[in-house]
Amino acid sequence: MTLGGLLTGPPAVVAAGVDVFSDALRTQGAEVHDVDWRPPGFGSAEDIAALALDPRRASANRAAVERILAAGSQLVDVRPASEVIGLRDRMLLHSGPPLTWETASGPMRGALIAACLFEEWATDVEDAERILAAGEITLDPCHHHRTVGPMAGVTSPSMWMWCLKDPVNGGQAFCNLNEGLGKVLRMGAFNDEVITRLRWMRDVLGPILSKAVRGSIDAGNDPIDVKAILAQMLQMGDEGHNRNRAGSLMALRELSPSIVAVDAPSSDIAEVLRFIGGNEHFYLNLGMPTAKLAMDAARGVPGSSLVTVMARNGTEFGIQTAGTGDRWFTGPAQTPVGLYLGDYGPDDANPDIGDSAIMETYGVGGFSMAAAPAIVRFVGGTVPDALATTERMYQLTLAENPAMAIPIMGFRGSPTGIDVLKVARTGWLPQINTGMAGRIAGTGQVGAGLVQPPQECFEKALVALAEAARTA
Amino acid sequence: MLRSGVYADSVKLMQVSRDIGARDGVSAVLVAMATPLNLELAAGMGLAPDEDASPEQLLIAIRADDAEVLAAAESAVDAALAARERSTGTAAAVPQRTIGAGLDDLPPDTPALAIISVPGPYAVAEAADAIAAGRSVLVFSDGVPVEHEVALKHAAHAAGVLVMGPDCGTAIVSGVALGFANVVRPGPVGLVAASGTGAQQISCLLDMAGVGVSHVLGVGGRDLSEAVGGLATLDALAALDADPATERVLLVSKPPAPSVAAAVAAAADELTVPVRSAVLSPETPDLTAAVEALLTDMGMDVPTWPSRPGPAESAVPGATLKGLYSGGTLADETMLLAAPALGDIRSNTPLKPELALGDDLFAAGHVVIDFGDDALTVGRAHPMIDPTLRLEAIAAVAAGNEPAVLLLDVVLGYGADPDPAAALEPALTAAREAAEFPLPVVVALIGTEGDPQGWSRQADALEAAGAAVFASNAAATRYALDLLGASK
Numbered sequence: 001m002t003l004g005g006l007l008t009g010p011p012a013v014v015a016a017g018v019d020v021f022s023d024a025l026r027t028q029g030a031e032v033h034d035v036d037w038r039p040p041g042f043g044s045a046e047d048i049a050a051l052a053l054d055p056r057r058a059s060a061n062r063a064a065v066e067r068i069l070a071a072g073s074q075l076v077d078v079r080p081a082s083e084v085i086g087l088r089d090r091m092l093l094h095s096g097p098p099l100t101w102e103t104a105s106g107p108m109r110g111a112l113i114a115a116c117l118f119e120e121w122a123t124d125v126e127d128a129e130r131i132l133a134a135g136e137i138t139l140d141p142c143h144h145h146r147t148v149g150p151m152a153g154v155t156s157p158s159m160w161m162w163c164l165k166d167p168v169n170g171g172q173a174f175c176n177l178n179e180g181l182g183k184v185l186r187m188g189a190f191n192d193e194v195i196t197r198l199r200w201m202r203d204v205l206g207p208i209l210s211k212a213v214r215g216s217i218d219a220g221n222d223p224i225d226v227k228a229i230l231a232q233m234l235q236m237g238d239e240g241h242n243r244n245r246a247g248s249l250m251a252l253r254e255l256s257p258s259i260v261a262v263d264a265p266s267s268d269i270a271e272v273l274r275f276i277g278g279n280e281h282f283y284l285n286l287g288m289p290t291a292k293l294a295m296d297a298a299r300g301v302p303g304s305s306l307v308t309v310m311a312r313n314g315t316e317f318g319i320q321t322a323g324t325g326d327r328w329f330t331g332p333a334q335t336p337v338g339l340y341l342g343d344y345g346p347d348d349a350n351p352d353i354g355d356s357a358i359m360e361t362y363g364v365g366g367f368s369m370a371a372a373p374a375i376v377r378f379v380g381g382t383v384p385d386a387l388a389t390t391e392r393m394y395q396l397t398l399a400e401n402p403a404m405a406i407p408i409m410g411f412r413g414s415p416t417g418i419d420v421l422k423v424a425r426t427g428w429l430p431q432i433n434t435g436m437a438g439r440i441a442g443t444g445q446v447g448a449g450l451v452q453p454p455q456e457c458f459e460k461a462l463v464a465l466a467e468a469a470r471t472a
Numbered sequence: 473m474l475r476s477g478v479y480a481d482s483v484k485l486m487q488v489s490r491d492i493g494a495r496d497g498v499s500a501v502l503v504a505m506a507t508p509l510n511l512e513l514a515a516g517m518g519l520a521p522d523e524d525a526s527p528e529q530l531l532i533a534i535r536a537d538d539a540e541v542l543a544a545a546e547s548a549v550d551a552a553l554a555a556r557e558r559s560t561g562t563a564a565a566v567p568q569r570t571i572g573a574g575l576d577d578l579p580p581d582t583p584a585l586a587i588i589s590v591p592g593p594y595a596v597a598e599a600a601d602a603i604a605a606g607r608s609v610l611v612f613s614d615g616v617p618v619e620h621e622v623a624l625k626h627a628a629h630a631a632g633v634l635v636m637g638p639d640c641g642t643a644i645v646s647g648v649a650l651g652f653a654n655v656v657r658p659g660p661v662g663l664v665a666a667s668g669t670g671a672q673q674i675s676c677l678l679d680m681a682g683v684g685v686s687h688v689l690g691v692g693g694r695d696l697s698e699a700v701g702g703l704a705t706l707d708a709l710a711a712l713d714a715d716p717a718t719e720r721v722l723l724v725s726k727p728p729a730p731s732v733a734a735a736v737a738a739a740a741d742e743l744t745v746p747v748r749s750a751v752l753s754p755e756t757p758d759l760t761a762a763v764e765a766l767l768t769d770m771g772m773d774v775p776t777w778p779s780r781p782g783p784a785e786s787a788v789p790g791a792t793l794k795g796l797y798s799g800g801t802l803a804d805e806t807m808l809l810a811a812p813a814l815g816d817i818r819s820n821t822p823l824k825p826e827l828a829l830g831d832d833l834f835a836a837g838h839v840v841i842d843f844g845d846d847a848l849t850v851g852r853a854h855p856m857i858d859p860t861l862r863l864e865a866i867a868a869v870a871a872g873n874e875p876a877v878l879l880l881d882v883v884l885g886y887g888a889d890p891d892p893a894a895a896l897e898p899a900l901t902a903a904r905e906a907a908e909f910p911l912p913v914v915v916a917l918i919g920t921e922g923d924p925q926g927w928s929r930q931a932d933a934l935e936a937a938g939a940a941v942f943a944s945n946a947a948a949t950r951y952a953l954d955l956l957g958a959s960k
Binding site: 002003004005006007008009010011012013014015016017018020021022024025027028030033034035036037038039040045046048049051052053055058181182339340341342343374375377388391392394395421422425426427428447 | 481483484486487489490493500501502509512513514516517565566567568569570571572573574575577578581582583584585586587588589590591593594596597598600602604606607608612613617620623624627632633634645646647648649650651686687707710711712714715717857886887924
C-alpha cells in the first residue's frame, strides 16, 4: 500500500521533541503519543548518525538476531579441558577480557592460585604466586576458546567440561562444572576444602557425568536439550543467572537416570546426586554455554551493532559486537550493589567479575528480571522494579526471543540482542544480575546483587562501529 | 538463637540481616536458615549457636552492645519477618526514549506517522527508526545535514514511505494538521509542498474559494535542490496519484534547481492525476495566480479575495519597501513580484547573492527580511510563535529617517501565535505615531475563518491599527507597490 497506508485515514502520531505540535494535534482530537526523548546518553551526533544511516545495519542486525533465536543447545559430552579445547600444560583460562597477573584482582588471583595448586604446578600458595608472577603460566580469556566461566572463570586442563552443541548453526561451546557456593575457586578461594572438592570433581563427578551423558546418547536417547530447560526455568521463577533453582533441579531430573546407570560405586553415585541436588547454581554452567552458542552464532556479521559478548575479569568489563569481530571494548569493572553474606559489606566486594553476563547478552538474567521477582530484592527493589527493568531492556534490544517467554509480561519473549546504538540513544545501560566475590584473594563469595557495565565499553564500541560504517 | 517452624527465603533473610545490622549498637547480625554454610559463616563471626542446629531452623545471631539493644533487635527481626510486602503486579512506568520504541506499541495496520522536532543533528536516528518501522516521518527539525537528508530519503523510498522535511513545518494528512497548518476543508486537491508558508497560502485561498484539500505533503525546503534531487517530491506525487481522494495536485516550491524542476515536471507528466505547478520563478512569481488557474481548471469561479482597504494614505515620494516576513516563501514571492517594479531588493534570503544583507538588517533601500530563516531562529522560536525580532524591526523602521511602506505577513493556524494581532497592534500604532513620515502598513494575513485565531478577528484588529489587510500575499504586495507609486 502507498506510503504504508498513511493516506487511508487520520493517522496516529508518535512525536519526539517540542510539545507545541502535540498539543495542537490533541486539540484536533488526533491520537498522539509523545516519546520522552533525550539527547543520547553518549556518542557524538556524527557517530550516531553514521550508524543510524548505515544501509547494512537493518539487515545485518536481522541476520544476527535470526541466528541467535534459531540457535539450539544440546548436551553432547563431558570431557576434560585438555581434550576438548586443547588446554595445554601450564595454561589457564579466565573470565572476561585479557588480563595479566599484575592487573588481576584479588579473587582472580585467588582462583589462579587455586588452579595451580589443583594442577600441582605449585606446592603451596607462595609457590603459586611466584610462578604466576614470573609468567610461567599462560593466561587467556575463556571467550577466546568458545568457553565461558562464571566468576573468575578459571579453567585448568584437568577440569571436566560440559560440551554443548548447537544443532542449527553447528557451533560448540564449553564450560567447566559448577562447584557450589561458599568457599570455591571461582570466587577466589583456594584453601584445602576448595582443592579437595576440585579433586573429587575431577576423580568422581566428572567421570560419572561423562559416562552418564555418553551412555545415554550411546543408548539411542536424544541429547539433553539444555535450551528447553532454560525456557522452562523462566516459567518457574528463575532468570537463569542469579537464580537457577528450578533449572538445577530439572537438570538433575534429566541426568539422574543416566547417572544411576553408570557402573560406579553406589556411594559415589549417591555423592554425585547429593552434590548436584545441593547446588542451586548447578545449571548456571549449562546455561552459560547455551547462551554462548547463540551469541557465537551471531559473530562476524559486518554492519551489525549487536553485542555478542559482555564479560568481566574482576578488573575490566569487556564487550564485543557482531560487526567488529573479536575486538574487545573495555572499561573499568563496576562494583555490584546488593546484599551481603554474614557480616561482609560493600568494602569487602570485588568489582564485577565473570563470563556469566553472557546470560544478559542472550536476554535472560537481568534482562528477564520480570520472570524472577525474587532477584530484584537483592537491591531492596520491588516487583514493579523487576517489571520496569525488563521493560527498559526491551528498549535496548533488537528482538524478543519467543522461546524464552516471560509469563508476567504476557508471555512476551525475553529482550534479546543488545544494540549498541540503542544503548547510546536511550542512555540506559544493560542490567546484570551477579554474584559478588571477596576482594581479598581466598575470601570466596561475599554476596550477590545487581551491576551495570561501564558506559566506556559502549562508547568505544560505538566509535568503532561508526568508523566501520563510514568505511563500508 | 534458633527458631523452628519459621521459613523465609534467603533474599528476604539477607535483607533482614542488613536492616538489623544497620541499627545503633548492633555490631554483627546473621539471620539465616541454619544450613551448614550459614553455620560456618556464623562461626566465622563468632556467633555460632550453642545448640545443634538443623537446616530447617532459622538461625538468629546478633551481637549487640547491651541487652536492651539486643532485645530491640530481636523484636525487630520478628517484625521484619512478619511484615507483608505490598505487592503490586504492575510495572513502574518506563518512558519510551525513541521513536522506534513509540512506534513499536502501535498496531501495524493503523495509519501512523512520526513527527520529529529534536535538535537537527539527532533527528536522523529518530527518522531512521520510523523508516525502519515502515512509517512515514515529518522532520520539523532544521540543521539536519543535507547528506543525512539524502540518505534518509533514499532509505524511505526503498521502504515505500515518505520523509517530509527536514525543516518541514507544514503538512495535512487526511484532515490532521501537522505543525504549522490551517483549518481548511477536506476536498479533492492534493498539495506537494517544498514550502511551508507557500502551502499555507495556497490551502487558505482554496478554502476561501470553497475548495478543500485531500492532503498537504511537505517535502522540506531543500528537496528540489540539486543535492536532494526531488526525492521526496517524486514519492509524494506518486502517493497522491494513487490516492483515491486526490483528483488534482498542486506542486508548490521556492525557486528550484532547474534540472530538478525539469525532472519533476517530466515525472508529473507520467501521472494519471493532473499536476499544476505553483513553483515560484521570475516568470511565475504569483502563488495566488496559480490558485486562480487551478480554480479555472476545475471550472470554478475565482472569488474576490478578502481584504481590508485600510486608511486612504500614500507614502512619501521616494519611500522604500520594508518587507518583514515570517514566511520564507512569502518573502520570495514578494521579492519576485516587486523586483521588476522596484529594482534591487536587498534581503537575508536574496534573489541574487549580490543582494545579500550583511549583519545589518536595517540597511537603506528596498529590503525584505525573512525572520524565519535558520540564521535568525538559532536559539529562539520561529517568528510565527515568537514575534520579538520582528517587533524590534518595526520600531527600527519607524525610528529611521527613511520614508517607507511596511509590508508584513501574519500567518495563522495551528502552531502559530494564538493572537498575533495582540502583539502587532500596539507595535504598529506606536510605529505609525513615532515615524516622522507617514508609515503605511500592509499585511498579508494568511489564514482561514476556521483557524483558532479566526481570519476576520485578526483582520479587524490589524485594520484598527491602521493596516491594510489582504488574504493574498500577492495582492498585499501589489497594494504596497501602489502606495510606493511603483506598480506597473
